[in-house]
Amino acid sequence: MILPELVCPAGSLPALKAAVDNGADTVYFGLKNDTNARNFAGLNFDDKSARAGIDYARARGRKVLMAINTYAQGGNVSRWHRAIDEAADLGVDAVILADLGLMDYAVRRHPELRLHLSVQGSATNYEAVNLARELFGIRRAVLPRVLTLDQVRHVIEHTDVEIEVFGFGSLCVMVEGRCLLSSYATGESPNTHGVCSPAKHVRWEHGEASLDARLGGVLIDQYGKDEPAGYPTLCKGRFAVQGDTYYALEEPTSLNVMAMLPQIIDIGVAAIKVEGRQRSPAYVSQVTRTLRAALDAAGREAQRFSVRPAWQQELGRLSEGQQQTLGAYNRPWK
Amino acid sequence: MRVPELTVPTRLARLLGRLPATPPAWLLVTSLNQLVKRGVLPADMELLAERRFEVRLVDAGVSLRFAADSRRFLLDRQPGEPDLRLSANVADFARMMLREEDPDTLFFNRKLSIEGDTELGLIVKNLLDSVDWHETPLARFMAS
Numbered sequence A: 001m002i003l004p005e006l007v008c009p010a011g012s013l014p015a016l017k018a019a020v021d022n023g024a025d026t027v028y029f030g031l032k033n034d035t036n037a038r039n040f041a042g043l044n045f046d047d048k049s050a051r052a053g054i055d056y057a058r059a060r061g062r063k064v065l066m067a068i069n070t071y072a073q074g075g076n077v078s079r080w081h082r083a084i085d086e087a088a089d090l091g092v093d094a095v096i097l098a099d100l101g102l103m104d105y106a107v108r109r110h111p112e113l114r115l116h117l118s119v120q121g122s123a124t125n126y127e128a129v130n131l132a133r134e135l136f137g138i139r140r141a142v143l144p145r146v147l148t149l150d151q152v153r154h155v156i157e158h159t160d161v162e163i164e165v166f167g168f169g170s171l172c173v174m175v176e177g178r179c180l181l182s183s184y185a186t187g188e189s190p191n192t193h194g195v196c197s198p199a200k201h202v203r204w205e206h207g208e209a210s211l212d213a214r215l216g217g218v219l220i221d222q223y224g225k226d227e228p229a230g231y232p233t234l235c236k237g238r239f240a241v242q243g244d245t246y247y248a249l250e251e252p253t254s255l256n257v258m259a260m261l262p263q264i265i266d267i268g269v270a271a272i273k274v275e276g277r278q279r280s281p282a283y284v285s286q287v288t289r290t291l292r293a294a295l296d297a298a299g300r301e302a303q304r305f306s307v308r309p310a311w312q313q314e315l316g317r318l319s320e321g322q323q324q325t326l327g328a329y330n331r332p333w334k
Numbered sequence B: 001m002r003v004p005e006l007t008v009p010t011r012l013a014r015l016l017g018r019l020p021a022t023p024p025a026w027l028l029v030t031s032l033n034q035l036v037k038r039g040v041l042p043a044d045m046e047l048l049a050e051r052r053f054e055v056r057l058v059d060a061g062v063s064l065r066f067a068a069d070s071r072r073f074l075l076d077r078q079p080g081e082p083d084l085r086l087s088a089n090v091a092d093f094a095r096m097m098l099r100e101e102d103p104d105t106l107f108f109n110r111k112l113s114i115e116g117d118t119e120l121g122l123i124v125k126n127l128l129d130s131v132d133w134h135e136t137p138l139a140r141f142m143a144s
């Protein structure tokens, strides 16, 4: 049985090494600028650390992907083109792109470069995936976290493009690539600036009884003493709706597909992605080690597979709001 | 090796709190400058210059204050609010430094608090994450 590739995040060289050392088949990273969707101060790779990271992974037989998954902004397209040139020059195993214009550039300039369609490209059906293959020869597509397992199966049955799904990490509840919520409070959103809820707009205020999260001055949540917290994104804020104050869109929570691994393997998913380039090497080690063990066990045990309490506990601790969900994968909707 | 689940006992903390915080702060500043000089801490000092920091060891009752200019870290003796204050118990700071625990995890679990300039906090966090301890004698203490 072929197991899906375990694809893990690297926001720094130590995180990349942590992923490789703990059993990632593939790691993904981005450059230090707005050409990728985790454009945070001090995060990501320059030419030197990228080369060191690629050497480290290759020497251990692992693959390296580079994310160039934001949309090129008018007047500045050359920065995105340069990022693609650099990926080709570094010799990464593939680039993860969202912008169709950039795909076109990549195909013309670097026909040998393997292309993956980013989750930010927002392809939710096989027609979109197959169109991208016809036009640009993409080899893999990452599906947004809004499809049920049946819908994922349906896509896989109708395409020969490899399908990658999210396995663990902070939940982004929108059809990725179509969310501008962050713009309302900060003027910046993932597709335009490579970041949702940029840190310079975030303030944590310690009151008498609560910790207040403000985004662009707007109060988006209040955590009671010792209440688990989450990232300050608008989708996971508490809002007053018709006299009730609650998590109107989504709660602070992380996606965790561990319980569904046998089905995911069964329907032929090619790769499972872990979210979190913004997080530390400690997180990358813990998640990678746990999912490696779970994936190997699921491969061995198939339908007899059960999630070990220790794994669940380890991932629970790392989750936003200390909560986990199977997300859309097991929703009854069609 | 894992950092044990310990807090500094209250009596000791009361004692520590009464000692001057300058020597430990001086030690911290000196070590940071050493790491920068040896190229272990890949600090872009321009991002930290003219900013003031406070590390509060909650259970020990000790606050370490320091600042930076465009070349190095310095002691901060000015009164007033720092630009960034990180507070946690000693054991949790140790876990963070030894890479046993991710700062975001500690934050979600309310064991680490960040006050002041959140972006500066992110810069500091990402700076610590990018240190390759493999290259230093500390490597053997790090969690794998």
Ligand code: SF4
Residues within 6 Å of the ligand: A171, A172, A173, A174, A179, A180, A181, A182, A190, A196, A197, A233, A234, A235, A236
């Ligand atoms: S606001 Fe929420 S749903 Fe929208 S991009 Fe940010 S994390 Fe995703």
